[in-house]
Amino acid sequence: MKISVIIAVYKDYNSLKIVLESLYRQRYKDFEVIIAEDCEEIKMKELLASWKEKLKIKHVFQEDKGFRKNKMLNQAIKISEGEYLIFLDGDCMVHPDFILEYAKKMGEKNLLVGRRVMLSKKLTESIKKYFYIPSLIKILFSKSSHKEEGIKLYSAFANKNVNGLIGSNFGISRELIYKINGFDEDYEAPGIGEDDDILKKKKKMGNINILSIRNKAIQYHLEHSREGKRDLNLEIFQKKKLNENYRCKNGLEKLED
Numbered sequence: 001m002k003i004s005v006i007i008a009v010y011k012d013y014n015s016l017k018i019v020l021e022s023l024y025r026q027r028y029k030d031f032e033v034i035i036a037e038d039c040e041e042i043k044m045k046e047l048l049a050s051w052k053e054k055l056k057i058k059h060v061f062q063e064d065k066g067f068r069k070n071k072m073l074n075q076a077i078k079i080s081e082g083e084y085l086i087f088l089d090g091d092c093m094v095h096p097d098f099i100l101e102y103a104k105k106m107g108e109k110n111l112l113v114g115r116r117v118m119l120s121k122k123l124t125e126s127i128k129k130y131f132y133i134p135s136l137i138k139i140l141f142s143k144s145s146h147k148e149e150g151i152k153l154y155s156a157f158a159n160k161n162v163n164g165l166i167g168s169n170f171g172i173s174r175e176l177i178y179k180i181n182g183f184d185e186d187y188e189a190p191g192i193g194e195d196d197d198i199l200k201k202k203k204k205m206g207n208i209n210i211l212s213i214r215n216k217a218i219q220y221h222l223e224h225s226r227e228g229k230r231d232l233n234l235e236i237f238q239k240k241k242l243n244e245n246y247r248c249k250n251g252l253e254k255l256e257d
Contacts, residue, residue, distance in 0.1 A: 003031040003099060003106070004082030008069050008167070009090030010038045013047055014128055015222050021131055022093040024054050028100035031086075032056040036076040039064035070183035074252050077174075077182055085177060088219075089168035092116055095133060095152070095218035102171050102217055110209045111176065113162045113199075114169035116219040117150040124223040134220060150218055158215035165199040169219045172198075180205065181251035201248070 005023065009016055016035075023033060033055050037044050040061040048057055060075045062068065077085065084106040086099065105112055119127070120143040123134060134142075139150045148159075180201045187197065199210070 004080035036072040037061040184248035
């Protein structure tokens with residue numbers, strides 16, 4: 001298995017159906033899908049059972065005790081078989097060449113960072129009703145934002161800027177994620193921290209290629225209301241920035257002081 005696609009989800013089954021359909025239509029086929037469910041519900045098990053003939057799916061879950069996304073992502077990493085890991089959110093559908101573009105650039109020392117088109121409410125509702133991969137024309141004539149991220153370009157013209165890391169569109173080798181001890185489980189609120197922390201640790205590690213995959217691995221974020229506790233996570237993030245060690249203590253392994 002070359003690639004494991006890890007999807008963080010929490011109760012949004014309608015969006016996840018769209019994400020799975022977009023993965024089923026990938027041109028690159030050598031990948032597995034791991035659903036990291038930050039709760040445990042029978043609806044999820046029923047949904048995934050209906051997909052077992054189309055995709056190679058694994059499922060990890062835990063009791064719903066508040067936001068524990070990072071803990072679930074670490075559990076997904078532990079059961080993954082891929083040499084390279086791609087992280088998605090359960091509300092982000094992808095272009096048919098999405099995994100193919102990652103496969104072209106994956107490497108032991110490559111952290112690949114992408115972006116996403118923020119689809120409008122009207123376009124999201126249409127996709128959920130009829131399912132289709134939105135064309136650039138549909139996006140341009142919609143009220144979606146970050147439309148430029150939906151333009152697929154040759155490498156020479158693609159956006160090479162890495163302005164932070166979003167957890168719904170990045171890839172990293174299995175070797176590298178273990179070197180930094182995975183996701184920091186101290187972050188127990190949505191918002192800043194869980195993905196920004198990964199980029200921060202990579203920069204501290206050094207000798208890592210942090211590369212943009214924008215305008216290549218195209219992703220579309222389905223519109224929905226968003227809540228976060230950025231102030232809580234920001235305080236934790238600022239404290240951790242002062243620590244020179246790139247390995248987190250509360251990660252894949254629980255490290256002593």
